[in-house]
Amino acid sequence: MSANDTAKARDVSYDVLVSAHQPENVSLRGYVIGFIASIILTLSAYLLTRHGGMSKGVLVVLLSGLAFSQFIVQLIYFLHIGKEFAPRLKLMMLAFMLTVVIILVGGSLWIMNNLSHRMNMPSVQQMTNYMKSQDNL
Amino acid sequence: MSELPNAADAVEVLTRHKNYSNLTRTAKLIAKHDADTRTIFGFWVYLMTDCVLFASLFAVFAVLHNNTYGGPTGAMLFSLPYVLAETLILLSSSFTCGLAVLSAQQRHKKRVLLWLGVTFLLGASFLGLEVNEFNKFVRMGDSWRRSGFLSSYFTLVGTHGLHITIGLLWMAVMIGFVFRRGITDLVLKRIRMLSLFWHFLDVVWIFIFTIVYLFGAIKL
Structure with a gap:
């Protein structure tokens, strides 16, 4: 039995597979980041609309940008896109x-x-x- | 991008070392994991098709939002602070739903019940606010029969509300399930799918909030 082989046997031990086979596992940190970022983005969209005082065109672009950012934030932190294993x-x-x-x-x-x-x-x-x-x- | 440890390699090495107890456990684990992953992926595919449904309704709304037929426009009807409250409630419920998944992962039954309960209450308040808003419009004579704009508005927001209702039903069933059976692997899988569904509804609401309510308020 070569040293390389022993290492390989250890690598594929039960614990390693258990952790590797739970790609959906999530952390509290991610949820908190996602939640705070979403609140900030929602409130800025609201305040811009109510008190922004800018032209319609600029406002539409800004609001679309904020909505898109929140879409990305929630995809990453709530729906965990990017945490899954290949493919x-x-x-x-x-x-x-x-x-x-x-x-x-x-x-x-x-x-x-x-x-x-x-x-x-x-x-x-x-x-x-x-x-x-x-x-x- | 992380790759899964190669299952075939694992089996080969474990067999060569006659490590049969690990081999059996590994095989069971891989089989179960594959089945769970397939189920959750299948649910994800359903959510993506649901997105296409909402996109069609958004397209209809975008085409019809100026066709008020002499009736009220969005800017006249909608109260932004009210909608902001709805939005923040739904967002918080999405967060507490995530906390329920975290607790379920740690097999913490009481906390799962607590967070699912909180999520249910927040979801129910959101639905209550929405129904109240619809009711107010209809009583003022601005129902879906009033104009093309209102037809598309009620269809889009109503379809979202219908999804929320079904999510609440599902959540109530899951609370009963956790209460009686505790956190089994099956329950954990279902809570994960329920949270996917709930977060997805929150994502759809971002666009309803922006396109229907905020764009409506700036009289596009």
Whole structure:
């Protein structure tokens, strides 16, 4: 029995496998970090909206950024993405889902805006007036 | 990226050293771990498809949010402090749900019951606030029949509320389960899936809070 072999036998002992085979194990520290970060991000989004006093465009970009940051924080600290062992199937499913979502939401908005443009509807008010005029049909 | 110790290597070395008691335990462990991991992964796949459902509803809301048909806009209807309270309650319940998983990992029955109980109460208060808000809108005559905007609003937020209701039912069942049987491997696995579900609902709420309520308040 070589020294290398003995080391290998020890490496694959029960305890090592027990700890390695529990990839879902989580720590209190992670939850506390995630919780505090989420509260800070939520409150800043709220305060920016109520008391920010900036233009709509800037506000929308800032709020989207804050929401996205909180999404990432919760993925890491609450849903434990990145703690799993290879192959990272959870991460792959997440990436596939995000691809579908981007196509679905982006595509819908694109098609509907294009349709609205082609139907030559200048304003929501005119559409509302038109619909009201059809109400008694 | 960490790799699992290679199970085939483990079995080969243990056999060569005639370490049969470790071999049996190792084989059982790997088999159980694989089964649990597969179940939890299957649940994760369901959550991802649920995300696609919510994305469709978000797309509908994004298309219809200006179609108020002379009815109220989001800025007129929503009270931001009220929604902030809902958000913080749901966020706290997500945190306490994580604490329940931690306690379950340590096989601490009383703490699991405590944290699941707290999570249930916070979740129920969130649902109560949401139902109260819906009820107020409907009584003012601004129900889902009022406009395209309100139809899509009630569908999106209502679907989230329905998920919360089902999560609360599941949590109540788990509390009974832990109370009667203690923390077995099966219970631990189910608590892990329940916490995935609950955190997922919190993630969806981030986007409802931002897109429906905050964007609504700045009259997009």
